[in-house]
Each structure stands twice: as C-alpha cells, then as structure tokens.
Amino acid sequence: MTAERLSKERLRLWLRMLRVTRQVESTLRERLRTEHDTTLPRFDVMAALYADGNGLKMNELSRRLRVSNGNVTGIIDRLVEDGCVERIAIEGDRRATRVCLTDAGRASFSKMAAEHERWINALFEGVAEEDAHHIGELLHRLPTPLSDAT
Amino acid sequence: MTAERLSKERLRLWLRMLRVTRQVESTLRERLRTEHDTTLPRFDVMAALYADGNGLKMNELSRRLRVSNGNVTGIIDRLVEDGCVERIAIEGDRRATRVCLTDAGRASFSKMAAEHERWINALFEGVAEEDAHHIGELLHRLPTPLSDAT
DNA sequence: TTTAAATTTTTTAAGCCTAAAGTATTTTTT
DNA sequence: AAAAAATACTTTAGGCTTAAAAAATTTAAA
Numbered sequence: 566m567t568a569e570r571l572s573k574e575r576l577r578l579w580l581r582m583l584r585v586t587r588q589v590e591s592t593l594r595e596r597l598r599t600e601h602d603t604t605l606p607r608f609d610v611m612a613a614l615y616a617d618g619n620g621l622k623m624n625e626l627s628r629r630l631r632v633s634n635g636n637v638t639g640i641i642d643r644l645v646e647d648g649c650v651e652r653i654a655i656e657g658d659r660r661a662t663r664v665c666l667t668d669a670g671r672a673s674f675s676k677m678a679a680e681h682e683r684w685i686n687a688l689f690e691g692v693a694e695e696d697a698h699h700i701g702e703l704l705h706r707l708p709t710p711l712s713d714a715t
Numbered sequence: 716m717t718a719e720r721l722s723k724e725r726l727r728l729w730l731r732m733l734r735v736t737r738q739v740e741s742t743l744r745e746r747l748r749t750e751h752d753t754t755l756p757r758f759d760v761m762a763a764l765y766a767d768g769n770g771l772k773m774n775e776l777s778r779r780l781r782v783s784n785g786n787v788t789g790i791i792d793r794l795v796e797d798g799c800v801e802r803i804a805i806e807g808d809r810r811a812t813r814v815c816l817t818d819a820g821r822a823s824f825s826k827m828a829a830e831h832e833r834w835i836n837a838l839f840e841g842v843a844e845e846d847a848h849h850i851g852e853l854l855h856r857l858p859t860p861l862s863d864a865t
Numbered sequence: 866t867t868t869a870a871a872t873t874t875t876t877t878a879a880g881c882c883t884a885a886a887g888t889a890t891t892t893t894t895t
Numbered sequence: 896a897a898a899a900a901a902t903a904c905t906t907t908a909g910g911c912t913t914a915a916a917a918a919a920t921t922t923a924a925a
Contacts, residue, residue, distance in 0.1 A: 567844075572836040574847040579739065579835045581854040586736040587781050589729065594883085606911060623874060631737050633913050638875055640911080660873040660920045685729045686722040691857045694717075697724040700850050704731040707841045744913085756881060773904060786882050788905055793880080810890045810903040871922070881912070886905105893900070 601677050610640050611674040620665030751827050760790050761824040770815035
C-alpha cells in the first residue's frame with residue numbers, strides 16, 4: 566500500500582503547488598496592473614524578449630512560453646499598440662516575423678523586472694536558500710514533458 | 716551579498732514552479748478535453764462541490780477556488796446546461812443560491828477524479844514520497860496570503 | 866516543373882478570467 | 896420606520912487562452 570500513499574502524497578503536493586502558484590500569480594497580476602498598467606502575459610512575453618537580445622520569432626515565443634500561436638499573436642498585437650514591441654520582417658522568409666522590444670519596451674521592462682524580483686523574494690520569504698535550491702533542482706529534473714530548459 | 720543570492724534562488728524557484736505548473740495544467744486540460752469532454756475549470760468546480768456533500772454557495776465556491784465571482788457564475792451556468800450541477804434556493808436568503816452536484820455530476824466526477832490522480836502520480840514520477848511530503852509541508856506553511864487551508 | 870507536404874502566422878469560435886458596475890436583498894443605523 | 900451600508904450574485908467590457916481552420920509561403924517529391 567506504499568504506492569497508494571505515494572500517489573496521495575503526490576496529489577497533495579500538486580494541489581498545494583497549484584494553490585501557491587495561483588496565489589502568487591494573482592498577486593503579481595494585481596501589482597502589474599495597479600503599478601505598471603500592464604498584465605502578466607505581457608510581462609511574460611517581454612521577459613522572454615528581454616532575455617534574448619535579438620528578438621524571437623512568433624514561433625519561438627509561443628514554444629518558450631508554452632502557449633498557443635494564436636495567443637501570442639494577440640498579445641504581440643497589443644504590445645505593438647503600446648509601443649513596447651515591434652515586428653520585423655525576416656529576410657529570406659516572408660512567412661515569419663521577428664519580434665523585438667523597442668527601446669521604450671526595454672526600459673519599461675527593466676524597471677518592472679527589478680520590482681518583480683523583490684515581490685517574489687518577499688512572497689517566498691518563508692523559503693530558505695537551501696530549500697529553494699533543493700526544490701528548484703527537483704522540479705528541474707522532472708522527466709519530460711515537465712522540463713526542457715531554464 | 717547572501718540576501719542577493721537568496722533572492723535570485725527564490726526567483727529561480729518561482730520560475731520553475733510556474734513552468735511545471737503550466738506544463739501539468741496543460742496536460743490535464745488536454746486529457747480532460749479529449750477523454751472526458753470537459754475543461755479544467757469545470758473539473759476544479761466539481762472537485763470543490765464533490766468534497767463538500769451539501770453543496771456550496773457561489774460565494775464560498777469563488778473564495779475556495781480563488782477566482783472572481785463573475786467567473787464562477789459563467790462556469791456554473793455551463794455546468795447546469797451540462798446537467799452536472801444544480802442551483803438550489805436557500806430558504807431565508809433570497810440573494811444566495813446553493814450549488815450542488817447532480818447524481819450524474821457526482822458519478823461523472825468520481826470517474827474523472829480517479830484518472831486525475833493517476834495522471835498526477837505519473838507526471839510526478841520523479842518525486843519521492845519524502846520529497847513530496849517535504850515540499851508539500853513547505854508550501855503549506857508559506858505565510859499568508861500564500862496559504863489558508865489545504 | 867508541377868504537385869504535394871510542411872512551415873509560419875493569423876483568424877475564428879468558444880470558453881475562461883478579472884475588475885467594475887449593476888441588481889436584488891438583507892442587515893444595520895439613525 | 897426610513898436611510899444607509901453590507902452582502903450575494905449577475906452583467907459587462909476587455910483581455911487571455913485554446914483548438915481548429917485558413918492563408919501565405921517555403922520545401923520536398925514526383
């Protein structure tokens with residue numbers, strides 16, 4: 566009956582991860598909205614672009630963020646309207662476009678990212694460095710499709 | 716500079732939790748859709764109702780699931796259409812309604828829940844019972860607003 | 866080369882989600 | 896009792912999300 570217990574324990578772990586994740590996301594969402602007039606999905610997209618100096622194709626963006634193609638299209642549309650991002654034609658392939666942060670977008674993200682790290686640090690105040698590291702490693706090594714980078 | 720390192724480590728932990736959570740949710744979503752013709756939000760609502768034999772008020776449901784009131788309204792509307800759930804007037808307070816699983820809803824959820832546990836168990840195959848327990852406890856004890864039950 | 870298949874992206878339809886405003890009802894205050 | 900405040904829920908507007916279909920282009924096969 567150990568398999569039984571293990572299964573229950575894993576289920577409990579999942580439910581708690583889900584609860585914490587939702588709570589943190591909800592807090593981030595609210596702060597991004599009230600303090601930076603933006604949304605979490607937009608922040609996530611900008612983070613991906615910020616991490617890669619050359620910009621990314623829509624394709625890569627959607628794979629990296631694990632969201633659908635059509636989803637990325639809409640978010641980028643709105644970021645372009647906001648002047649944070651631009652679509653750049655790719656020479657040699659007229660199907661694809663590369664998406665880059667504008668200077669304004671980069672500056673804006675840079676400010677948000679610093680705050681974001683402080684928020685997370687405060688929200689996870691109860692987690693010691695050792696535990697953070699241990700859990701991080703564990704999550705990192707979960708078998709595919711649960712892990713593949715970062 | 717340990718505070719600096721700790722902050723980075725917590726940020727990394729958060730990003731990994733987010734990634735794993737999204738991946739698991741995405742897998743659950745797809746299986747619920749293809750194998751049970753339903754959605755994760757509906758499953759979550761039914762789980763909350765299943766756990767509480769007497770049904771819940773809209774209010775309690777939205778607090779328990781950490782989603783907005785209006786959101787619950789829509790999901791319940793659709794579950795009622797599907798015949799999984801019913802709204803029952805509360806005697807003595809005509810503002811509120813109690814929401815209960817129907818017999819069909821209970822039977823349907825019961826089947827899904829068993830599979831759901833197997834899916835989770837398989838997805839977290841790499842996590843030993845000791846680790847599951849340890850991480851679960853840690854997440855459970857994160858300071859408010861990160862925890863308040865289960 | 867013409868056709869077929871694959872790739873890249875957008876569009877569409879349906880559902881999820883939130884904040885804010887609105888409706889109805891109950892409770893509290895005055 | 897009348898007015899004000901609080902509670903329970905729904906509606907609305909806007910954005911996020913997906914799967915599936917469509918459009919444009921490129922690559923591979925015949």
